[in-house]
Amino acid sequence: MQKAELNKGDPALGVVSELKAELAGMARQLADLTGTMHTIIDLLGSIRADGWQVRAVAESMQISAALAADGRYADPKSLARFNRRMYSQQGEDGVIAEIFSRIGVRDRTFLEFGIGDGRENTTRFLLERGWRGFWLEGSPGHVDHARDFFRPYIESGQLSILQAFITAENINDLLDEVGVPQELDYMSIDIDYNTSHVWKAVNRTSRVACVEYNCTLPPNEPVCVPYNPEAIWDGTAWYGASLKVFEQIGAAKGMALVGCDLVGVNAYFVKHDEAFGKFREPFTAETHYEPPRFYSFGAQHGAPTTPKHWVSE
Known part of the structure; x- marks a missing residue:
């Protein structure tokens, strides 16, 4: 055409x-x-x-x-009023200082899992006050930054840093590898998804422990995510365990739940024989639970994007 x-x-x-x-x-x-x-x-x-x-x-x-x-914030034995932030994310520095002011310091040793690049965690303030300790972190990049930034402490033998992805199966071998003693003054575990499973597996003891709980879960329900050694946090509320689960794990380790921070992120434990008479009782999740207040300061943890199955402990 x-x-x-x-x-x-x-x-x-x-x-x-x-x-x-x-x-x-x-x-x-x-x-x-x-x-x-x-x-x-x-x-x-x-x-x-x-x-x-x-x-x-x-x-x-x-x-x-x-x-x-119930008078928890007026109780002089409560820890909720002592949140102070030097290097910690949620004011742990102040709570840790208050705990040791009540029970005293012994060998000034610490162990922390999940330290990021070391600049913001619960033990940097202890390190800079003469404590000696061990850091474990899964991110190679974060460990490189930490080793560079804290080089003087490493060279003096005051700090050891190990890069490894932590699981319930390898944690004690990793602690043996870096030379962590059987007893410490302080331990912190913040590895998001598997925190409860790893703390249960750890064979070291500490006089004080700080662990991250899932404050979106009812405090009286002993539930947690199923163990998955390869899992990482997906940014939602699908992580960790309820405060009741940590209360039970702590009790099995001879530790009492003595408080939580005001933001609703961390729970604090002290050896039973050192806790009585010095902290608010009873040492239960119902007594010490704090709700999620981090919503006031930033984005919230959304609901999981796919159906999940919580595990009862």
């Missing part, structure tokens, strides 16, 4: 040009509209997230008011 050709003077040529111009204009308008739609969608998502956070903060305040009714 032959195609018709338009001469320069043909009126149809002007019509075609006008149509092209109109189509180009419509395409630009459509692009602008698409951009505006994406902006609106992002704004709606932000509004939804902000609304979730406001609701979470309101719920946390209601829970806090209910908990305060």
